[in-house]
């Protein structure tokens with residue numbers, strides 16, 4: 001039930017080897033510097049090369065697991081070494097499946113094409129959240145208005161991953177406020193657009209390895225071809241920007257859960273190793289704690305895998321995915337905190353990995369639907385909580 | 388039974404509260420970056436006359452007792468727990484000296500607290516308890532302190548005091564940066580040393596309550612700040628505080644802070660009154676502080692959503708500060724051990740009676 005195929009394990013092993021050698025040290029370096037590694041840092045060129053050599057499992061039948069389980073397995077291993085570096089990794093990122101699902105053929109080619117086989121690091125970015133609110137997607141204030149040449153965007157976005165280094169940022173804006181959230185569309189804002197101003201890289205508690213960027217859109221002109229799905233989305237399938245976005249967030253939820261499990265496993269291992277080396281493992285209190293940590297970790301991982309397996313098996317998994325996301329995120333936080341206690345003053349000194357994990361973990365219960373939002377989703381299904 | 392506060396308590400609260408709000412809170416990130424509160428803030432605090440608040444009058448302190456100290460600590464830590472530590476040159480190290488030798492040894496060493504500029508620091512040394520003249524040596528990975536003039540070591544069996552033979556080495560520190568962050572290496576001959584497990588336990592009780600009261604302040608602020616934020620922030624057509632999922636969370640956080648405060652004040656009163664249950668009560672309050680930290684700290688951030696994760700808001704600092712404070716005084720497990728032992732003692736006393 002919960003064993004991976006040998007073929008998938010080969011991929012996990014590649015990520016593990018790369019993670020231990022490159023990702024962990026790079027993540028620690030960024031955290032120490034208090035800033036993401038610059039885009040021209042050799043790490044990123046190395047990553048591109050690693051990905052060219054090891055593209056990861058694809059849909060060619062060589063790996064029997066479905067895409068969701070594969071993603072969970074790879075995300076978990078990646079985040080074990082450093083969640084922040086995982087997000088900082090070059091690539092189109094979160095918008096890729098949205099563009100693939102809702103973009104026109106030309107957009108898929110123009111915006112995703114350069115990433116294929118690229119020898120230089122490139123990033124894509126996805127801007128949904130606004131300073132005035134992230135959970136309530138109906139309240140977004142960024143507006144798009146039509147012009148002769150295309151669109152003008154006005155508004156503000158915040159905490160957007162990789163936005164300052166991205167080739168393009170896929171920005172959510174409302175083109176037709178009268179229609180509420182179904183009036184929302186997505187627009188490619190390409191690098192160098194002068195309407196994207198006030199770019200600020202946020203100073204975060206953790207996950208300092210990737211940039212979270214806030215910016216203002218001030219009469220930001222985008223060409224007509226840059227509206228996702230084209231001007232008349234009714235003609236393409238799944239192209240309501242809102243629908244495509246929400247559909248993607250539903251699938252990536254399991255991916256975030258898996259990352260949280262990876263981070264939690266890292267905290268557990270740090271605590272266990274410390275306890276063994278320091279002799280604290282002899283204390284029944286410490287062993288009890290480690291047992292509880294291990295149990296919680298195992299449950300979170302099984303929950304995540306089941307949600308992924310259901311997705312691959314086309315069994316409705318909304319409750320499972322939300323449950324995994326919230327439980328795994330809270331597990332990461334709990335285990336990092338308990339790990340701090342076991343490691344004690346060494347953790348207080350600020351050099352120990354578990355201290356960094358403690359600062360990194362919190363974001364996982366906030367990004368891509370907060371813990372409260374996940375509970376609301378579950379409650380709608382379990383007890384018919386009204387909207 | 389009387390939960391009312393006296394007039395002098397109100398005056399202290401008013402003065403300290405104003406100082407914390409005016410002098411500390413607006414500058415918390417500045418102190419954090421500088422790893423000190425700076426001399427001028429320290430002088431202004433000293434001028435208020437609350438520096439050695441709970442130290443015996445004979446030693447140059449104000450002699451107001453631990454209860455006054457915990458209330459003061461709470462108010463200072465609501466603004467910045469690191470700054471609260473930085474502003475206290477004496478405690479909690481001085482509690483050890485008071486518990487073992489009273490104030491006489493201090494005076495005989497020419498240390499009249501009211502008149503000297505000395506700074507004291509405390510480390511845990513499981514080997515403490517040997518007699519004077521025997522060398523002590525060890526290394527402590529982190530204390531939230533800048534270099535001090537006098538180092539006090541405390542272990543379950545006893546304690547020692549070093550005037551030299553120790554070195555502070557700056558470390559990154561997980562939190563509480565305004566107080567500084569140091570690793571301490573010591574290898575020297577104590578000027579004072581005691582062996583007395585009972586007194587060691589009493590000193591530790593005061594120290595635990597001291598740190599617990601700082602946690603109380605941190606959590607009280609995290610709960611209060613996130614509550615006000617939740618009243619201002621609107622999502623889905625109403626303040627987020629009015630969505631039941633957050634409303635109940637906010638209420639539970641309020642309860643956690645309230646129960647912690649009651650346990651801390653109760654233990655402080657027991658210590659001030661020299662009651663037999665004081666050691667167990669202090670250990671239990673410290674455990675409660677750590678458990679409340681695990682709940683209130685991360686949820687303070689959670690209520691602010693993405694903003695909570697950014698250093699523009701104080702809740703991420705609160706989460707780190709309370710976590711770090713809970714690592715001090717021997718940490719959670721040993722406190723739990725002592726709380727349990729205290730319970731056993733109470734039961735056996737009852738049986739004996």
Ligand SMILES: Cc1cc2nc3c(=O)[nH]c(=O)nc-3n(C[C@H](O)[C@H](O)[C@H](O)COP(=O)(O)OP(=O)(O)OC[C@H]3O[C@@H](n4cnc5c(N)ncnc54)[C@H](O)[C@@H]3O)c2cc1C
Pocket residue numbers: 126127128129130131132133134135136158159160161162207212363366367368369370371372373376620622623627630631632633689690691692693694696
């Ligand atoms: C490290 C990091 C990286 C991020 N990266 C990106 C990115 O790349 N792109 C992007 O678009 N965004 C990104 N975000 C933003 C993230 O998606 C939002 O922070 C998140 O959606 C929450 O929105 P908010 O911060 O505005 O909080 P709010 O929506 O204001 O929520 C505040 C609090 O209210 C609660 N709440 C809201 N509504 C309800 C309700 N109905 N019932 C009960 N409780 C409720 C929330 O759970 C939360 O606790 C990132 C955030 C972080 C921290």
